[in-house]
Ligand SMILES: Cc1cc2nc3c(=O)[nH]c(=O)nc-3n(C[C@H](O)[C@@H](O)[C@H](O)COP(=O)(O)OP(=O)(O)OC[C@H]3O[C@@H](n4cnc5c(N)ncnc54)[C@H](O)[C@@H]3O)c2cc1C
């Protein structure tokens with residue numbers, strides 16, 4: 096018999112690690128799975144030991160604390176790094192009839208998802224409880240399929256950058272803001288010599304400050320929102336003044352100009368980036384005046400997209416966050432609409448590493464309580480989550496993506512990088528009668544390439560005139576056919 | 590010592606080399622293939638299917654698939670999440686399709702100029718004020 100864990104946690108970022116630690120401290124048998132070779136997720140991405148960094152935490156706050164949690168977790172839980180999860184299924188319990196209809200809150204009070212009567216393969220009593228099967232590919236080159244089973248699942252898969260298309264965004268030298276940050280934190284590589292940072296949201300500040308401290312010549316930070324610039328930056332509200340002031344001081348020391356209501360609206364170069372067009376924007380982000388800035392690198396990001404394919408596979412209900420982004424709907428214990436499945440961190444709403452950790456702790460404690468462990472209530476933790484959630488909502492409202500970005504595009508601007516679909520093809524699809532993102536996709540093929548629409552999904556939805564929808568990807572990660580053939584059970588059989 | 594290394598007080602293990610389309614690229618142990626290429630000044634190594642356009646790192650975390658390479662004959666690996674190992678032989682589609690992104694020397698300053706396979710010339714040119722990258726001034730009304 097394969098081992099069945101009490102809890103499988105997908106994601107070893109701040110949310111997943113905090114949740115796994117709480118659950119294992121409460122006595123649960125926990126397995127933590129992450130595709131990356133090292134824990135940390137995006138925020139706590141750090142250098143491999145081979146760098147022998149004396150001050151590894153110099154690149155961001157809180158790394159020491161995270162590593163203490165990780166060490167505590169390592170001695171208590173099973174750790175599977177280098178494991179990409181491409182599918183999750185639920186069997187037994189009430190899962191047999193499909194989970195999509197499970198009502199929100201059905202699990203809220205119920206500690207036990209076990210329901211006699213439901214069966215696997217029609218054998219009464221084959222399971223006394225629902226189990227989740229997590230399908231992974233292990234290893235970073237020649238991958239081996241591996242299935243992990245658990246009675247509860249915590250999804251903490253985080254988010255990826257949300258880019259907007261503009262002419263030249265496919266040129267080498269144009270990176271996502273998170274990508275530039277990941278190069279520095281994970282490999283100590285400075286993304287470029289002369290760098291421009293553009294986009295919207297508070298994340299631009301640490302990216303620009305990090306690049307400047309690491310030796311890049313940062314030619315400017317162009318924030319499409321935020322009319323009032325740094326002096327009235329929303330981070331200054333709600334207790335983040337010290338952090339904002341820290342970034343502002345770094346930018347001032349390195350003489351990095353910061354401009355609100357400005358954005359890079361075009362990137363230029365033959366085979367690599369040589370300069371960008373920066374525009375002053377009106378309130379709707381339509382360019383009012385432009386100028387050129389020479390640079391070899393652009394780090395660009397318009398917020399984040401939560402990675403929802405696994406919860407969507409399980410039928411977890413989603414809701415729209417303050418900015419319209421689909422996120423997993425959860426109750427106060429981070430329970431999703433599907434019994435035994437929990438979610439925390441950016442998957443339940445983008446709010447930063449501190450909130451992700453606090454949510455992870457709530458989730459870990461709720462799983463333990465639901466599985467019959469004694470977990471004393473911790474009202475201070477719940478209050479902290481409420482406070483940080485309110486702060487995240489305020490930031491979303493302060494940094495909306497405004498529709499004028501569509502005016503940045505030209506007919507030949509690629510909307511989908513993978514399938515090389517230009518704006519003109521998307522327009523043509525609409526002329527042919529495609530009235531929603533799905534039909535645009537079928538006609539013009541944006542979002543049908545390798546990245547499965549992760550990079551262009553937001554833009555395609557906007558161009559089709561609808562809000563972005565939660566992703567339906569039966570295979571959450573591209574899988575080689577040979578690996579599928581090597582499975583003991585095809586996924587549909589569970 | 591270079592600034593990022595000073596910042597964190599890093600004294601990395603000795604670098605090793607990998608071969609990328611037959612040229613040596615230095616790697617600090619623990620770096621991904623993509624990070625090592627980017628650090629060596631190679632900004633593009635994939636050539637797109639339709640336009641033959643150069644691509645390299647974009648998302649940096651394994652979600653965009655722009656950075657695909659073949660390592661030791663294993664195809665379609667994401668360079669940004671594939672840790673380099675001593676002796677790795679990396680092959681790029683830019684080399685296969687004969688674009689110069691790959692022919693430009695690794696370890697040199699830029700990724701070189703493309704000669705073949707480049708369809709559209711980026712999105713370059715049409716914008717006013719182009720060329721010199723005149724910096725922060727020179728506002729063009731519109
Ligand atoms: C590239 C990038 C860089 C960022 N850098 C910063 C920063 O410097 N400062 C900051 O304040 N915020 C940063 N953020 C924001 C980030 O979202 C943080 O708020 C924080 O890391 C969120 O924590 P989390 O636990 O929810 O998810 P994450 O930290 O994103 O952790 C999720 C983990 O799940 C794993 N995972 C995802 N899908 C799968 C799968 N299918 N199979 C296996 N494992 C999987 C990932 O490998 C990852 O380790 C960054 C975001 C991105 C996308």
Ligand code: FES
Pocket residue numbers: 623645646647648649650651652653654655656657667668669670
């Ligand atoms: S850079 Fe996006 S997958 Fe490697």
